[in-house]
Amino acid sequence: MQNITKEFPGVKALDNIQLKVKKGTVHALMGENGAGKSTLMKIIFGIYTPNHGTIKYKGKELNVSSTKEALKNGISMIHQELSPVPHMTVAENIFLGREPIKGKFGWVNDKKMVEDARELFEKLDMKINPTSKMKDLSIANMQMVEIATAVSYHADLIIMDEPTSAITEKEVEQLFNIIQSLKAKGVSIIYISHKMDEIFKICDEITVFRDGQYIGTKGAHELNQDTLIQMMVGREIKQVFHKEAAEIKEVVLEVNNLSKEGKFKNISFEVRKGEILGIAGLMGSGRTEVIESIFGIDPPDSGEIFIHGEKVKIKSPQDAIKLKLSLLTEDRKLTGAFLPISIRENMIISNIDHFSQLGYVNKKLVDETCKEQVERLNIKTPSIDQLIMNLSGGNQQKVLLARWLLNDPDILILDEPTRGVDVGAKSEIHKLMSKLAQEGKAIIMISSELPEVLGMSDRVIVMHEGSKKGELSREEANQEKILEVAYS
Template sequence: MKVSEYILELDNITKEFPGVKALDNIQLKIRKGSVHGLMGENGAGKSTLMKIIFGIYTPDAGTIRFKGKELKVSGPKEAVKNGISMIHQELSPVPHMTVAENIFLGREFSFGKTGWVNNKKMVEESRKLFETLNINIDPATKMKDLSIANMQMVEIATAVSYNADLIIMDEPTSAITDKEVEQLFAIIRSLQAKGVSIIYISHKMDEIFKICDELTVFRDGQYIGTKSAKEIDENTLIQMMVGREIKQVFHKEKAELGEVILAVKNLSRKGKFQNVNFELRKGEILGIAGLMGAGRTEVIESIFGIDPPDTGEIYIKGKKVKIKNPQDAIKNKIALLTEDRKLTGAFLPLSIRENMIISNINRFLKGGYINNREVKEKCNEQVELLNIKTPHLDQLIMNLSGGNQQKVLLARWLLNDPDILILDEPTRGVDVGAKSEIHKLMSKLAQQGKAIIMISSEMPEILGMSDRIIVMHEGDKKGELGREEANQEKILEIAYH
């Protein structure tokens, strides 16, 4: 009997959720020791398929063969036992437990037959693991005290610690810096050298072509094709993914700049940022650039009242305002799309309808009752405007793809009709088609006179969408560049000094 060159073979995998056919006769073959990129827009079915392989979902039809044998797994524990581990797109650490406790959750070391957990041994083993992966994190630290980037590195280390034959990496670089991406690639290459196979999901084209041997494309739950990474270019790949050619991702159109709507003067928060000054005009998209930890998110969270400043002044339309909490910010017609849609954005167990109206329920109250007819009408308008893929408004937001979840959160704020819209990493983990739609919407809102602040770690996005760019470094505003003069070199030069 001929031994297969494939470690994993999926045939005719089908999966339906109420009102949605998530996967329709999907095919996938992963070679032993290869890095296989999985591409497709949000909602294409990538994460659903990975959850089937990892035993989170059960397929309605089709077969899975792993290491030459048919595989049926009833849950993640069984998947791990069979040699499959996974880095999930959405981080879900246990925040009040240590890094070591998170890594060995469910497989703790104990003192003999006593059942007492041996924390010292877990910390030691975590240190050894981090040393082999060149990760500089103290295993005794509580997860809640880590940055999102370091949480992501812990997730990567945990997946590697199982010594699996196949590791699924679902958006592993969505929250880490370029330096950490290189670190991850070094880890992947060392795993590949040991014969480990990797399924790699990312929306970042440069990464895909840098690390993958083969690429498979899904679209709307269907298999489109598999190509060698060497025989395909970016334009062809995008066309396969979206079924159309996207000539320009950055739909930046000229908007008339109006009066100064927001002025921030000498804003400071101890240990976070100091003496930050800037102005924002109506119709303007102001980009905030900087390396991770530069204080970008801290500044806008302070303006929004999540973590109010110690000193400094905020003026809206020339009038000094005190913003002590998010409610004050909302009253002043400010909206904030946070960088982590799972932890601080979406109410996952609630429906699309509930997520959309939650920040402004009073608007829909008539005589103490919610006017469901108006809610339905306004929410459906947003579904159409933002092209949200869902069968109905009662669909739970947790059942949507990451990109569609992001659109629902955008809709929440648009229903409030804000004057100032703050977008923190608006297209993180969003596919090229949805990214293009969000950029188009930003341009349209600017043309309507909305003022937008955009934080982004993606240099092309900062350069492509901003009228003006503020660059931050270690809590200081280090420079400001106009659209015409800004380029990658100038931004990085300011960001590193």
């Protein structure tokens, strides 16, 4: 790719970008959120058309105007944001638009489709039932289906945009085995991830972008974590986990013997003013289900919840918000952002009464407040009128954080707050969490990244298969201890 430029209304997403990927190699694309990585990949895959620049593929100039054309040319892609068709089966999702046909009337051969999907999963060593509905899968298994789908096209170039953001370490290992076998067959892979250890483990070369511009390409062996971060952000980040001491005071939230059939049982814990309580556990351990139950999304079957010492009944998210709870959800696209509307509307949507009088919204107050939040959280956008869908994943996450901060919550629940977020934005979010704790907020944080749990938590609850297995102080918690408690 040479001199690729892409402009959107009010923003130049890519400015004369270069990229050269060799056959049979894994090429990492690195940069902060908003650097232009996903935009460039969408150009290769035919979702966007560049304003300028040329693409050469296998020595010939390539103009891709649709994803269908990209797939026909042997280019497939695993997208950063999952977009399954939830009420269709796994097999139907994999072969959508290319279903096997039987008979002269062109009926879909469902039996062959299921057999082909099963064979694909066996080859990739994935334990997924092809006849299951996508809506019944965990996010981790949805991600594995997305990976299997990309591989099923037998492409010569596979783009993997944050393929491990929602999967466990075991599944990451599985993906790396798949990558090694693809490399051996001469398949090239463009790999985007914010997880540094993965980049150095699996990639041959690394290209860095910053603010839509090309910074450079190096062999993975020529860089280390510090030099790579410096290339990405243009400065040195001394501390990713920015945890500052906060005064921990009285109990704000207390949960006693909370249970939900088939999801979790007898969960008890408390969180105090000024405290960051980490919840650790593998995918499927019930972490998200517990906090969604507390927030009224799926109320518990039994158990008690106390806020400031008073027993409360939370039957809906509206009840939770009135009680000064806020929840940043695990999947920003599916359950967080309203993608087709603006940053402004996304920010105020859960607190619109605050900005209204006699049924009219005070636009001046809204604009002032939203601009303050953009500045406070360093959200990269030309204006608050920009559609949230046009922002990078990390900047979308900051808009959702701003939404809940406008509610001035006493209890802030953050489910995977830095998933798919670059190292610079991650540091900013951690800094903000520390500041909020110092202001007296009670924070519950769920994270699949153990270093994040250990770096940011005052106390850690460990969950496994729907049960609370133990509780560790900041001083005694380490990765080995958490895994030991989880499997005890």
